[in-house]
Amino acid sequence: MAYIVDLRSDTVTKPTKAMKHAMVNSALGDDVYGEDPTVNALETKLAALLGKQAALFVPSGTMANLIAIMVHCNKRGSEAIVGDSCHIFKYEQGGAAHLGGVLLTTLDNKPDGTFELSDLERRIRGSDIHEPVTSMVAVENTHNYCGGKSLPLNWLDELSALCKKHLLPIHMDGARLFNACAHEQQPPSRVVRDCASVSVCFSKGLSAPVGSALVGDYHFIQQARRIRKMLGGGMRQAGVLAAAAIVALDEVVPLLELDHKRAFRLAKVIEGLFLKPFSVDVDNQHSNIVLVRIAASSQLTADKVLQRLAQVSLSETQGDCKTTDDEGVIVKGTAFNEKTLRFTLHREITDEDLWLAIMKITYVFKELGQ
Structure with missing residues (x-):
């Protein structure tokens, strides 16, 4: 032996005893109708934690990222700019193109997970009729392939200023967002302050068995809810999963x-x-x-x-x-x-x-x- x-x-972690207890005793309803009280509680809690208006519980981080791309890039001929070693580009089977019809254009990721902002600005397109229209920028925090690096806050601030100049929304793949917050010693609301949308994973590092969430403003989440349903992510009595995620936020994040x-x-x-x-x-x-x-x-x-x-x-x-x-x-x-x-x-x-x-x-x- x-x-x-x-x-x-x-992701190999098992639910804690407190999670199992919460799952068994969770109040339930039909989440597609918006009637699962435990899911609603999780979404409200996470949105407040990240300083955003609303949240949406989804089965996986891959689906959360795809939904965000499809909401932000909702016109034919759209492109999203991402790092060449980010999860969206490397590990999600080209779903943005295959399912969303969105071109992923890559920038070279540096060892710290960032990319050159001057390169980003040069790659923004849309004025030429022959080119796709740049519709969003995505970052990953912490950056998995770069070794769990937390993106520097000053770089995120500079990225935000550039994207605001070009009216581009930022999506943060925050699968391990709370690890970034722990490293930066900053609340989540500060780290994601300038992001139009954020995905958070509850089964990476937080010990919940299943589930991720998307966070953004009311209009974004309203559109995201429609796309979740289209992709087959509408769950019914999903409170049995959301209950574990609530425990994860309260007991595992610290x-x-x-x-x-x-x-x-x-x-x-x-x-x-x-x-x-x-x-x-x-x-x-x-x-x-x-x-x-x-x-x-x-x-x-x-x-x-x-x-x-x-x-x-x-x-x-x-x-x-x-x-x-x-x-x-x-x-x-x-x-x-x-x-x-x-x-x-x-x-x-x-x-x-x-x-x-x-x-x-x-x-x-x-x-x-x-």
């Missing part, structure tokens, strides 16, 4: 800093190994995601490292790389690309789990790094 420390994603601290500890340990094949940008470690880069000159790949982390050798169990019950340890992670590993901390990773993961990662990295 082996003890598994699952660091693949913060604990996110612990995930950040554990992620920083892991990053520092990997950095302190001083192994040439592996590097971590500790100085820019913002949240719960740790990216490990493998040197281009190394023959190692992310997949090979993960395969080794999933194995338990006899020498490990005879040494210190085991639990107190003499179980071997397996660490699960994610390969972002051939030369990048991602480890994601979350609520279910305790200090003991972290220590076991550190022992295993240290053992394997030293073995492979010779």
Whole structure:
């Protein structure tokens, strides 16, 4: 037997006991008619938290982002400008084009998740009859592919000024918005202040089993509700899911800093190994995601490292790389690309789990790094 420390994603978490209790005892109604009191309570609570007028509960973050794009880009021939490593572009199957008829135009994301605002301004189109019409700009916060980076507030302020100049709405893919708020030590309403719409995920890092939400003004949410129905996202007694999301906001959001601290500890340990094949940008470690880069000159790949982390050798169990019950340890992670590993901390990773993961990662990295 082996003890598994699952660091693949913060989506692997299970609902808390309080969530399960709230789900079983939630007041219910038909949400398509707007009659589910628990969904209504969640939407009101989240809108107030983000300083917006209204919110809409939806099944997933991918649907939330697609709805936002379809509302903002509601004319044929529209385009949305996004970063080239953002979730909307990389991980949502081109849904904006396939389902929304919207062209996604990309800008190069910098390592901190931002892009050059001068490049953005040059790419804005609409005056030429031959070109599509730029109708929105989307950002991601925290930025997953860039290692959980929180977008700098001053950059968001400058982006807002530029978009206001060109009458462009900003949509924030805030799947891990509350991680960004924890890093910036700012309330959510400040971080999303200048965004016309925001998506928030309750099952990434917040331990709820299902659900995301869109937030914006009354008119935006009214249009979003129609598109949600068209996409098949209209749920009925959805309060059983919304109840868990309410608990997530109340009980899990305040604990996110612990995930950040554990992620920083892991990053520092990997950095302190001083192994040439592996590097971590500790100085820019913002949240719960740790990216490990493998040197281009190394023959190692992310997949090979993960395969080794999933194995338990006899020498490990005879040494210190085991639990107190003499179980071997397996660490699960994610390969972002051939030369990048991602480890994601979350609520279910305790200090003991972290220590076991550190022992295993240290053992394997030293073995492979010779």
